[in-house]
Amino acid sequence: MSESTEKKRTSLALTYLVLINLLLSIAASSAAISVYDRYFAVKVVSLDLKGYIGRLRDDYGSNKITQEQFKQRLDHLENLVGRLPENYVVLTSDVVVRNAQKIQP
Secondary structure: OOOHHHHHHHHHHHHHHHHHHHHHHHHHHHHHHHHHHHOOOEEEEOOOOHHHHHHHHHHHOOOOOOHHHHHHHHHHHHHHHHHHOOEEEEEEEEOOOOEEEEEEO
8 A cells, every 4th residue: 555545544544533532522511411401400490379379269269169179279289399300499489580480380
C-alpha cells in the first residue's frame, strides 16, 4: 500500500472514532439529564385548595352531594396529593403567581 492510502485509512478511522465518541457522549448526557429531571429535580405544582373546598362546601350546603360524597372527595384530594413523587412540591394557588403546573382534583 502506498503512504497516501495508509494516511487516508488512518484519517477515516480517526473520523469514525470521533463520531462514535460524539454519539456516545450525546447519548450518555441525554440519559443523565432525563434521569435527573425525572427523579431528582424539584417540580412545583399548585392546587386551588381554597376554591376546591369552597365548591365542596357549596355543593354540600345546597344538598347536591351527601356527607359521604363530601368525605370521599376530600379523601380523593388527599390521595391525589399523596401519590405525587417526593420531588414534587405542592403549593396552594394563592401563593403561585405563574409558571406552575396546576393539579385538578
